[in-house]
Amino acid sequence: MEWIKKKNLKQSFFIITCFFLCAGLLMAGLSFFLCTGLEHKLSGSGGIAISLEDNSSFSSVPLEGNPSSFERNAARILTVLQFVLPAFWVVLSLLLADIVFYNLKIRRSLALLQEGAERICRQDLDFALEPVSGDELGLLCRSFEAMRSELKTSKLTLWRQMEEQKRLNAAFSHDLKNPVTVLKGSVLLLQKGLDPARPNPKLQQDSLDLILQYTGRIEDYINAMSHTREMEALDCCxxxxxxxxxxxxxxxxxxxxxxxxxxxxxxxxxxxxxxxxxxxxxxxxxxxxxxxxxxxxxxxxxxxxxxxxxxxxxxxxxxxxxxxxxxxxxxxxxxxxxxxxxxxxxxxxxxxxxxxxxxxxxxxxxxxxxxxxxxxxxxxxxxxx
The missing domain is CATH 3.30.565.10 (Histidine kinase-like ATPase, C-terminal domain)
Known part of the structure; x- marks a missing residue:
């Protein structure tokens, strides 16, 4: 049966149907001739009359016998069976062809597809769908497997993007703390330099330069991170x-x-x-x-x-x-x-x-x-x- 699995659905259905239909027609023919022979045998049981014409010859004449009621009922049943049994064998052969075709070509592939669909619905993509035949359903299984693989790849990509975004957010918040701390300290130094009692122009200028530089750093960093989806994509300038x-x-x-x-x-x-x-x-x-x-x-x-x-x-x-x-x-x-x-x-x-x-x-x-x-x-x- 392995060679049938390699055929497509149309060829397999034609081969299986023809095989069982031929078997059904053979059984129908045997049933018809068997019933016909039995009917003739029962109808020809009246007997034979023998007559002597002279000393050297004789003749026989079939006698019209009266069959029994059992023989008459059996003959009627055989007459009906002559037409019923052929039809029965043909219908039975077609049913058997359908059952064999379904179990041989359809059942396992459908079970694999159904199981795969259920696992995907459960968000379980860690499996592989191996086709069991080379027909159209086998190609469907391969397409389904390609879809599952693509879904898994997309899911992993989305997960990596979420993890990368998590890394970006953590790095962004972490690296902003230090410039903000420097800015706060520079503002405190600037306040000391602005003290009317003890003015310090150099301290004021140094604080302003540091504030200007670090605000520029923060601006550059925000621009870089806003255009970057991955830490590895940061441009080195x-x-x-x-x-x-x-x-x-x-x-x-x-x-x-x-x-x-x-x-x-x-x-x-x-x-x-x-x-x-x-x-x-x-x-x-x-x-x-x-x-x-x-x-x-x-x-x-x-x-x-x-x-x-x-x-x-x-x-x-x-x-x-x-x-x-x-x-x-x-x-x-x-x-x-x-x-x-x-x-x-x-x-x-x-x-x-x-x-x-x-x-x-x-x-x-x-x-x-x-x-x-x-x-x-x-x-x-x-x-x-």
């Missing part, structure tokens, strides 16, 4: 900048973030100032995230070092805190990675954002534990190297 200029900005902004923390801050520049092509937004976000992460867990001391060599800009942040959790060191920083059972380890969105920004800039983020403390090294590749 390097511009010529000296490492000393980056150091000067951090020298002004990081102390504002560490204000009232009671922790010692050491911001230094190693080596000579070098002209590089660096994305300022990427660098400042990374520096502030690493610094705030160290500020949160440091016991008393934080060191920030900036250096440039061999076409790379190095930003190193060390603290004397408890160090990074083992999961962060093994797996690397990731969004929403939670392994802070002690309540004093490094974790969160900031490290994942730093890693992503460094990689987008052709660099890397390296985390390691010291004795005591922790060390994070962010590397940015200059585009003019």
């Amino acid at each position: 390097p511009v010529p900048v000296g490492s000393h200029e980056l150091y000067s900005i951090l020298k002004k902004s990081l102390p504002i973030l560490a204000e009232d923390s009671g922790k010692q801050l050491d911001i230094r520049q190693s080596g000579e100032s070098r002209e590089m092509e660096i994305d300022r937004q990427f660098f400042y976000n990374t520096a502030e995230n690493l610094f705030c992460n160290a500020l949160r867990y440091a016991d008393s001391q934080i060191t920030v070092d900036i250096s440039g060599r061999d076409g790379f800009l190095f930003l190193t942040v060390t603290d004397d805190g408890p160090g990074y959790p083992a999961s962060v060191l093994q797996k690397g920083p990731a969004f929403f990675l939670r392994d802070d059972t002690s309540g004093n380890g490094h974790l969160g969105v900031g490290l994942a954002v730093c890693r992503l920004l460094c990689e987008k800039h052709g660099g890397s983020l390296t985390l390691e534990n010291l004795q005591p403390g922790a060390k994070a090294t962010a590397v940015f590749k200059s585009r003019n190297s």
Whole structure:
């Protein structure tokens, strides 16, 4: 029967119907001739009369006998069966052909389609629909499987988009905290500089410059995030900048973030100032995230070092805190990675954002534990190297 499964529905229906119809016609013919023979046999049971004409010859003449009532009833029944049985065998053969055709060509495919539809209704797409034949229903099963696969792909894509949007929202809210904190601190410094009793024009100008710069950063960041659906799609836009200029900005902004923390801050520049092509937004976000992460867990001391060599800009942040959790060191920083059972380890969105920004800039983020403390090294590749 395997060869029939490879035929299409029309061919299979024709073959099965012809086979059973021929069998039904054969049985109909046998039934008809059998009933006819039995009827003639019963009707010819009257007897034979023999007469002697002379000593050498004789003749026989059939006698008109009177059949019994049983023979008459049997003859009537056989007469009816001569027409009923052929029709019965033909109808039965067609019914059997339909049953065999349904079970052989339709039943299993329909069961697969029904089961697949029920699982899809239950939002269960983790299955595969294997066609059991090469006919039209097999092609329908293949089309159904393609639809299921496409639905699963669409669902996974939607889930990834939702997760990516979650990452974007978390990174957006996280990275806005630091510029807002700097702005608040700059406003407080500006208020001190505006004190009529002790006016300080230089402090006023520095505060205004910092406010102007950070409001521009916030504006650029909002524009970038509003046109980006994935963190990986953020554009890296390097511009010529000296490492000393980056150091000067951090020298002004990081102390504002560490204000009232009671922790010692050491911001230094190693080596000579070098002209590089660096994305300022990427660098400042990374520096502030690493610094705030160290500020949160440091016991008393934080060191920030900036250096440039061999076409790379190095930003190193060390603290004397408890160090990074083992999961962060093994797996690397990731969004929403939670392994802070002690309540004093490094974790969160900031490290994942730093890693992503460094990689987008052709660099890397390296985390390691010291004795005591922790060390994070962010590397940015200059585009003019």
